[in-house]
Amino acid sequence: MAANARLTDIAQQNVLEWLAAQQQAMLDLLARLVNQDSGSFDKRGVDAAGTILRDFFSAAGIEIEVTPNDTYGELMRVLLPQPAAQDQRDILLMGHRDTVFGSGEATRRPFRIDGDNAFGPGVADMKAGLVMNAFVLAAFKRFGGHPGPLVALITADEEISSPSSRAYIEVQGRRARAAFNSEPSPTKDIVVVARKGGVFMTVEIFGKAAHAGAAPKDGISAIEELARKVVRLHALTDFDKGVTVNVGMVSGGQSVNTIAPYASARIDLRYVHCNDREAALAAVRRVIETAHLEGTHATLTIDSEREPLEITEESTWLLAEYKMAGQVLGLDVQGISVGGGADSAITAAQGCPTLCSVGPVGHNGHSDDEYIEVSSLVPRAQLLALAIARLPSGLKNVIATSADAS
Numbered sequence: 001m002a003a004n005a006r007l008t009d010i011a012q013q014n015v016l017e018w019l020a021a022q023q024q025a026m027l028d029l030l031a032r033l034v035n036q037d038s039g040s041f042d043k044r045g046v047d048a049a050g051t052i053l054r055d056f057f058s059a060a061g062i063e064i065e066v067t068p069n070d071t072y073g074e075l076m077r078v079l080l081p082q083p084a085a086q087d088q089r090d091i092l093l094m095g096h097r098d099t100v101f102g103s104g105e106a107t108r109r110p111f112r113i114d115g116d117n118a119f120g121p122g123v124a125d126m127k128a129g130l131v132m133n134a135f136v137l138a139a140f141k142r143f144g145g146h147p148g149p150l151v152a153l154i155t156a157d158e159e160i161s162s163p164s165s166r167a168y169i170e171v172q173g174r175r176a177r178a179a180f181n182s183e184p185s186p187t188k189d190i191v192v193v194a195r196k197g198g199v200f201m202t203v204e205i206f207g208k209a210a211h212a213g214a215a216p217k218d219g220i221s222a223i224e225e226l227a228r229k230v231v232r233l234h235a236l237t238d239f240d241k242g243v244t245v246n247v248g249m250v251s252g253g254q255s256v257n258t259i260a261p262y263a264s265a266r267i268d269l270r271y272v273h274c275n276d277r278e279a280a281l282a283a284v285r286r287v288i289e290t291a292h293l294e295g296t297h298a299t300l301t302i303d304s305e306r307e308p309l310e311i312t313e314e315s316t317w318l319l320a321e322y323k324m325a326g327q328v329l330g331l332d333v334q335g336i337s338v339g340g341g342a343d344s345a346i347t348a349a350q351g352c353p354t355l356c357s358v359g360p361v362g363h364n365g366h367s368d369d370e371y372i373e374v375s376s377l378v379p380r381a382q383l384l385a386l387a388i389a390r391l392p393s394g395l396k397n398v399i400a401t402s403a404d405a406s
Helices: 002-020 023-034 043-059 123-143 166-175 222-234 274-289 313-328 344-349 374-389 395-405
Strands: 063-067 075-080 090-096 112-114 117-119 150-155 176-181 190-195 197-206 244-252 262-271 297-306 334-338 354-356 371-373
Touching: 002 123, 002 374, 023 043, 023 123, 023 374, 043 063, 043 075, 043 123, 075 123, 075 166, 090 123, 090 166, 090 344, 117 123, 123 150, 123 371, 123 374, 150 166, 166 176, 166 344, 176 344, 176 374, 190 313, 190 344, 197 222, 197 274, 222 244, 222 262, 222 274, 262 274, 274 297, 313 354, 313 374, 344 354, 371 374
Parallel strands: 090 150, 090 176, 176 354, 190 334
Antiparallel strands: 063 075, 075 150, 112 117, 117 371, 190 354, 197 262, 197 297, 244 262
16 A cells, blocks of 8 residues: 555656646647637637647547537547546546637737737637646656546537537536536636526517608617617626626617617526526516517527536535645645636536636636736646546545545
8 A cells, every 4th residue: 555655656746747847848739729720610720729639649649539520620538547546437627629719810819928928819718728638648648646547528619608519528527536627717726616607598579660761650669679678688687696697799670761670689697506597587588578669579599508617515525635736736726706607517517526727827818818827837737637646536435424524
C-alpha cells in the first residue's frame, strides 16, 4: 500500500512538473484553434478545429472516438483507460469547440497576445479550456497517476444548447464518477457550482394588414401588440428570486406604410431551481395568450432549453475535494453561482457530481474583447490534474459514509 501511495505521489509530481513547462506549447495549440473559425452552424469549421485536436491526441498516443453528424460538427470522445483502477467509472472532462462567431472572424481578429492577455474569437469560451484538458490528458498519458479511466468529451454545438451532443452527454454523465467542465473562470481560485436554467422561445404575433395612410382603421398592428407584450414580459423579472425574462430580438412588419400584419420576438427566460421553471413559464404563456388589441393572436414556441446546474450533496463533496487540491497549490478555491448556462448542467441532471468553470481565467466572452490570462493556463491545468489524481474511488460510497459519520 505504501509503495503504491509513493508511486502515485511521484506520478503526481511528474504531472505537475511537466505541465509547468508547457505554457508555450499550450499557447501554440491555442493559437491554431482560435485562428480556425468554428461557429456552431459552420460544420466545416467546427470539424477543422476538431482535426487540430485529433492531431494533438494522436501524437500523444491517446485514443479518440469520433461520431459523425450530418448537420453539426463531429462529436469527439477522447479515452485514457486505467485498467488497474478499483473504480472503473469514467472521470469526465468536458469542453466545446464551437463559438458564437461567424465565418471570417478569425481572419478579422486573429489570435494575439498583449502582455498577459491572449485575445481572439472563442479564446476563453472555450478553446483555452480545451487546450488545458488536452494537456492534462497528455500529462496523465505520460506519467500515469489517474485513479480511473479519463474521458474527454469535445462537443460541437454547446453555444446553441447542444442539440446533437445532449444525448451523448447524458449517457456519459450517467456512467461517470465525476465531471469537470473547463469553461472559463473569473479568477484563478474560483469554480462554478451553480448555473441558471434557461428556456429560449419564439413568439409570433398575427394582426391585419392595411394601408397606413389610406385605411389605418382597417388594420390591426402586430407590432403594437408585440410592444405591449414586451413590456409585460420584462415585468416578470424577479431579481430576488433569480428569475429573469428578456426579449432580445424583435422583427416584423411589411413596409413602412403598412399596418404590420406580423411580428415576432425571441425570449430568454432564466431561473435558478428546477421547481421554478413551471411557474415562470406559465407566467410567460399568460402574457402571450392575453391579447391587448382585438383581432390579434399569438403563438409561443420553445426553441431550446438548458436545465439549471444546482448544488447537490455530491457536487458539494466534489468541491471540497477540489478545494483540498487547491490548498496543496497554495490556493483558497471558492465555488460561486452564475447566470449563464453550460453543458455541466446536463451531467449534473444525470446525478453525476459536477464542477464547472475549472478552465483558465477568461473574460468578456462572446465579444470582440474576449481574452484569457495567459499566466492562468498552467496553474489551472495543474489544479485540475491534481484534483483528478486525488479523487477517491467509490465517490458516492464516500459521500454516504461521510453523511453517516456526521
